[in-house]
Amino acid sequence: QKEVEQDPGPLSVPEGAIVSLNCTYSNSAFQYFMWYRQYSRKGPELLMYTYSSGNKEDGRFTAQVDKSSKYISLFIRDSQPSDSATYLCAMIDMDSNYQLIWGAGTKLIIKP
C-alpha cells in the first residue's frame, strides 16, 4: 500500500463545474500539505501550501485538510479549460528527515 493514495483519473468535467481532487495518507507523521499543478510537458509548480486542519482559500482554489481522517482535498470553483493539468498532492514526513512524499497525481480535463 502506498503511503499517499491519489486517484490517477483522468477526471473530465465541463467548464464551470466545481472540481474536487483528493488524497489520503496513512502516516500521522505527515505534516505540511501541498498541491502542485503540472501542465503537459512542464515541471510541477506549487499551487497551495497548508499546515493545519481546515480550509485555505486562494482565488478559485480551496485546500482542505482533515488530519483526523488523514484526508486532503483541493477544490476548484468555476473551472476553466486552462485548469486542465495533472494535480499532485505532496506532504512532508516529519519522521523521515522532512522528506517530501508524493501522490501519483490526478489528470484533470476541463471540457469547454
Add this chain to the structure above:
Amino acid sequence: DVKVTQSSRYLVKRTGEKVFLECVQDMDHENMFWYRQDPGLGLRLIYFSYDVKMKEKGDIPEGYSVSREKKERFSLILESASTNQTSMYLCASSRGTGNTGELFFGEGSRLTVL
C-alpha cells in the same frame, strides 16, 4: 523570475551508453533534487543535495550517481543506461537547510533508452 534550467528536454540513448543530465538554478538555493516521473508512480526521488559536494541517496538511487561541484549546478549521471531508465527526469531546487515543501522544478528531460 526564478528559474531551474535542465540542459536537454529530449534525449535518445542506446543501452550501455553514459548519460549526463545537467541542471542549473539561478536562485542561490542550497537544496537540489533529482526525481524521475513515471505514469502511475508519481515522483520518485533519486538523489538530493543540501550543499556543494554533498549528496544523499533518495528512494531509487541504484543505477544513478550525481555531482554537485558548484552551488547552482546539480548533475545526474547514468553510468550505463538501461531500458528501464526510460523516463521523465525532473530537477528541482529549494531554499534553506533541510527539506522544505516548496520546490522549484525545471521543465524536465525526457530520456528514451533503446
